[in-house]
Amino acid sequence: MCTPTPGLRRVMVLLAAALVSASVAAGEGWREEGVQYGQVGADVVLSCASAPGRSGVEWRRDGAATLPEGCVLRDGDLLLPRAELAAGGAYSCHDGTGQLLRSISLRLGYLPGIPSVTCRASDYENFSCSWTPSVETFLPTRYITTYR
Ligand SMILES: *[C@@H]1O[C@H](CO)[C@@H](O)[C@H](O)[C@H]1NC(C)=O
Numbered sequence: 790m791c792t793p794t795p796g797l798r799r800v801m802v803l804l805a806a807a808l809v810s811a812s813v814a815a816g817e818g819w820r821e822e823g824v825q826y827g828q829v830g831a832d833v834v835l836s837c838a839s840a841p842g843r844s845g846v847e848w849r850r851d852g853a854a855t856l857p858e859g860c861v862l863r864d865g866d867l868l869l870p871r872a873e874l875a876a877g878g879a880y881s882c883h884d885g886t887g888q889l890l891r892s893i894s895l896r897l898g899y900l901p902g903i904p905s906v907t908c909r910a911s912d913y914e915n916f917s918c919s920w921t922p923s924v925e926t927f928l929p930t931r932y933i934t935t936y937r
Pocket residue numbers: 912913914915
């Protein structure tokens with residue numbers, strides 16, 4: 790058998806399966822106050838909590854009245870059909886007098902994919918794994934790893 794090169798002698802790629810799953814922020818403890826997460830390409834609804842059926846509700850984005858193209862106002866709610874990534878931002882709804890009713894920070898992104906995982910064992914007890922995401926989600930993303 791050949792002698793491994795010194796630098797690689799103790800490095801061994803761990804072939805045991807490392808299973809990694811990923812999830813987008815949805816679980817408990819992940820919600821930030823006033824932040825709403827949405828998926829790019831899906832219909833996103835921003836609700837103006839205290840104004841059911843109220844007329845005269847006005848939405849603003851980043852303080853201005855310019856809203857994403859194609860948006861729809863329905864019963865005081867703001868619909869963003871097939872939201873684009875660039876539609877994220879600081880939204881606020883106001884009553885007829887301009888008074889702030891609710892502000893929402895909308896963060897849009899993509900579902901995570903299975904990351905590619907590399908594991909190395911320096912000896913028979915210790916190993917380390919690292920991963921590279923396959924998708925830039927633009928959202929807080931948690932990767933859960935198990936091994937056997
Ligand atoms: C594994 O790493 C720990 C901490 O660095 C070290 O104390 C231990 O000796 C290592 N195990 C082996 C088998 O070398």
